[in-house]
Amino acid sequence: MSFDATFQNKRFNSVGTRPLRPDGIDKVTGRARYGADFNMPGQLVARVLRSPHAHARIKGIDTSKAEAVKGVKAIVTAADMPDLTDGDEALFAILDNCMAREKAMYDGHAVAAVAAIDESSAKAALKLIKVDYEVLPHVVDVDAAMMADAPVLNDTIFTQGVEPAPSKPSNVANRSEFGHGDVDAGFAKADIIVERSYKTEQAHQGYIEPHACVASCNADGTADLWVCTQGHFVYRQNCADLLGLEASKLRVTSSEIGGGFGGKTHVWAEPVALALSRKAGRPVKLIMSREEVFRASGPTSATSIDVKIGATKDGKITAAEATLRYTSGPYPDMWAELGAMTAFAPYDLENVKTVGFEVVVNRPKVAAYRAPSAPMAAFAAESAVDELAKEIGMDPVDFRIANVAKEGTRSSYGPVYGPIGIGPTLDAAKAHPHMSAPLGPNQGRGMACGFWFNFGGQTCTDLNISADGTVTIAVGTVDVGGSRASLSLIVAEELGIEYSDVKAVIADTSTLGYNDMTDGSRGTFSTSMATISAARNAIEVMRQRAAIMWDIPLEHIYWEDGHAKAAGSKHGNRAPLSVKDIAAEAGNTGGPIAGHSELVADGAGVSFATHICDIEVDSETGSSRVVRYTVIQDAGKAVHPAYVEGQYQGGAAQGIGWALNEEYIYGDDGRLQNPGFLDYRIPVCSDLPMIDTQILEIPNPNHPYGVRGVGETSIVPPLAAIANAVSNAVGLRMSHIPLSPPRILAALNAAKT
Amino acid sequence: MPAIAVSTTINDDTVEFLCQPDETLLDVLRNRLGLMGAKEGCGTGDCGACSAIVDGRVVCSCLVLGAEAEGRTIETIEGMANGNELHPLQRKFIEHAALQCGICTPGFLMAAKALLEVNPDPTETEIRFWLAGNLCRCTGYDKIVRAVQDAAAEMRGETA
Structure with missing residues (x-):
């Protein structure tokens, strides 16, 4: 039976309620097991040696003295991880990033790893590994990397997407372009044009749990990996491909995850741990330190963005254009492309053009960070929109409403929108008491909009009904x-049973079909779709069992309110059978009852948000404080x-x-100067208000319950909303994120002179 | 290096262990005693995920040596509930959805417990500054602060 995923408006019994999460007790009692909380008999401890240089040729690695350290069981370098990638550039980048081959490409790049019986032996061995480096010129800044005289990181990179193809290699890996209409004609119609340049610095996801895994390779080619990850099936595939294992013989179990935000979508140390285990013939536990997480996992891009927007005096945008340059670390990816797609997504634009440049630099390989690339693009676009509104003399909310995208609008990145929530979030912002609340001294208010695509993808659910x-x-x-709570609600809703009668578990890679990872805000969207489908398949089985129990034809049985009911005058007087009634007889009616679903979840509804914030700035120190913050977002x-x-x-x-x-702060030597939570300061409890x-809830037409992803869009507007608020507080346009106290103070001082 | 023999009290039980002189209390709890509720988020005392209470004072167990546990009274997350009866803070964290990934939760609970022992009626500001040594990256702290406020009220007998 094919599954109909279209939205069906219905009254919900379970969905929309707020029951206690099923993993709550384990997490408040310390029983929940995260990546570092699993152990195997005889396991070794692994430590990784990392390059102190931002860019260096590796002329040789001598591990002989380290191998002689008592307790050391295995040492691996790139020589132990041969290139099996067969021309797959993306896979080769992962391999090279896990263990540097010819060159170390950034401060923190892994060059060797040790497995020993304990930490002190492993650390002693690391100190004895001699790496012969030839230090090369490096570049970490995005604009500097694009200069003609910049050191070229990779002489096989010739900018893709430009005609004619360049004859020389450069750090610009690709150029992407989106848009429609004629921006030159649009600007010609504009009464006012704002043209500005912006920068954002590299940020880290900052999950509190460092990457951790236990790897165990057996001599027969089977292997186990216990790991904190957002996608254990993807980790399995990557590890198997890199190490030459058969995917089905590598069983990957995802632990509880202590935060990911996109940063646990890539393998880093896991293939290394497996390589060490294979070489040592024993299980290996590898935990990255916080410093290693900062230096050598996958932060987001630093960017440099130019924006030009023109509008008529009555507030209609005539053209919008942006050039977006994103760092990707040493290996090309698609971060600038995502930025170019998202920059103007909230607006209905006749003429729009965005160009993205993907730039390689001597920084760690960029990974996804919550709506990856969108916050920086929104910062630039929404700052310019705010400034344009001010120049026209319009309220920033009214100006946005006058230009907002709606159902039927052709988006700036191509597709035509279905029902979307940007207009409603702006209307809600306009009506929100926050918008009209009085401001105190030295305070400014800002608002901004944000967009994220949301993903779907390959997804499975196995649903089993117990006796x-x-x-x-x-x-x-x-x-x-x-998501275990939300998916349990979905099962309760679909089967008509209690939430407390459902238990959701995350299966390992050997007990369920392939699933894409939890990214793109797809977890609840996609898996609820597979779960609804599985539940409906189970209901079909239960109808068949009811037919056997009642000994009446199947077509006389329908399902309603969690019960099999008999239709018609002949059978209709039978008492309905509940799930419990049918399950109790399963052994006599054909065996265990289950429903399965394997599908590709299509039609993830796009997501929009509008944020409002009030900031107070201390003009003596340049420090600022968020005094009020409001998030308005469509959840479907x-x-x-x-x-x-x-x-x-x-x-x-x-x-x-x-x-x-x-922000990531690099010294002139290309070394990261703040790889710790003391100097890379994420917000603490006393920094924030409620x-x-x-x-x-604007239903997604492509999901039976109208669900859209909700996880990512909330990080898109804040950069712009805060920059707008700070700019309003100090009376100066702020164009370089983060707006740290020194940066605000410098702007204030510059304005005085 | 020769190991040091340590005798201490953890969660009301007498515990004896051997540890190296450079081993932290966090390493001892996790690797020698199987008390893995305390987490290492940074190892430098910046994140609070390893918070434990030593002689009534909340500490980062990654900054305390195992040998310093000698003769002390230590509380960890594993001792917070009374059997199956959750501490009000534990219950309120679940009720208020004050955890998402949960890696920081044991540390927050330890720190909040220590707060309410010295200040049963804290203001929002006092809660926020007391908990400023515990990092949470998922929640934005809103629901954590509300959970602590609600638990404090219940412990003062102000709510049902």
């Missing part, structure tokens, strides 16, 4: 923020509203940290 009528679901998307349908609010608040807090404080939320 007592309770239900277990096994899913393959890692629970990063409460909030399955568990408390955790939807949590996503809104968490994303806003991350955006606030990025906007005001967080974060108010308003959930709007």
